Amino acid sequence: MRVVFLGPPGAGKGTQARILQERFGLEQISTGDILRRHLAMGTPLGKQAESYMQRGQLVPDDLVIDMIEHELERAPDGFVMDGFPRTVAQAEALDELLARRGTPLDAAVSFSADRAALVERLASRWTNPRNGRTYNALTNPPKVAGIDDEDGGELIQREDDRAETVAKRLDVYERQTWPLIEYYRKVGKLVQVDALASVASVSETIAAAIGDEAGSC
Numbered sequence: 001m002r003v004v005f006l007g008p009p010g011a012g013k014g015t016q017a018r019i020l021q022e023r024f025g026l027e028q029i030s031t032g033d034i035l036r037r038h039l040a041m042g043t044p045l046g047k048q049a050e051s052y053m054q055r056g057q058l059v060p061d062d063l064v065i066d067m068i069e070h071e072l073e074r075a076p077d078g079f080v081m082d083g084f085p086r087t088v089a090q091a092e093a094l095d096e097l098l099a100r101r102g103t104p105l106d107a108a109v110s111f112s113a114d115r116a117a118l119v120e121r122l123a124s125r126w127t128n129p130r131n132g133r134t135y136n137a138l139t140n141p142p143k144v145a146g147i148d149d150e151d152g153g154e155l156i157q158r159e160d161d162r163a164e165t166v167a168k169r170l171d172v173y174e175r176q177t178w179p180l181i182e183y184y185r186k187v188g189k190l191v192q193v194d195a196l197a198s199v200a201s202v203s204e205t206i207a208a209a210i211g212d213e214a215g216s217c
């Protein structure tokens with residue numbers, strides 16, 4: 001099963017990708033998490049990506065497409081991509097990479113939510129920088145504030161979750177990623193979910209739409 005998640009910042013793509021990974025054993029490929037790891041390690045890719053990410057802009061297509069080509073090698077049995085593709089050029093490149101492997105995409109899940117709710121979610125998000133797991137101070141707080149329940153390490157607030165950067169990321173989504181909804185609708189692969197429903201309800205909707213195929217992968 002090969003699935004991509006489309007949706008604005010804070011829509012819950014990472015949350016749901018982790019649930020799909022656990023439930024169906026799909027490899028989670030989160031371009032945001034991978035890029036943040038490159039930044040933390042100071043790799044050449046991390047250095048090139050840094051200024052774009054800090055400003056809430058997209059990292060150039062060629063860099064991200066090269067990265068995804070490499071990531072696909074570790075997901076021969078299926079994946080859920082959380083944060084890729086984000087432009088039409090990225091979607092076309094993914095189609096080409098998958099066509100070369102003879103493993104076409106099964107579904108593109110689009111998360112929708114209004115801006116005000118997303119801004120509030122991101123302002124109250126706490127992230128484990130070691131593995132990308134998230135909490136929310138309002139709806140899903142950790143047992144001890146600032147500490148991950150599972151590994152006991154520190155939680156952080158992402159730099160790009162500052163209000164002014166969030167506003168830019170939302171604008172970038174509307175301008176550059178929104179057209180992908182039509183791209184996938186045209187080929188009959190689009191699944192739409194209401195991202196403002198509860199975490200459990202969103203994951204049930206996704207599982208109902210793609211579950212049968214995922215269960216057999």
Ligand code: AP5
Pocket residue numbers: 007008009010011012013014015016031032033035052053054056057058059060064082083084085086090121122124125126134135136137139140160169195196197198199200202
């Ligand atoms: P990335 O890390 O991918 O950020 P994003 O797409 O902006 O998405 P987020 O991680 O902010 O949100 P999410 O939808 O995963 O929500 P989450 O599950 O955490 O990208 C960061 C940057 O990297 C980009 O700006 C860009 O510079 C670069 N980049 C990445 N990919 C790229 C690409 N392909 N091309 C070019 N550049 C790229 O949930 C949010 C909060 O809400 C959490 O607190 C969570 O607990 C809570 N929550 C989740 N679901 C629910 C629910 N149903 N109800 C209540 N609360 C919920």
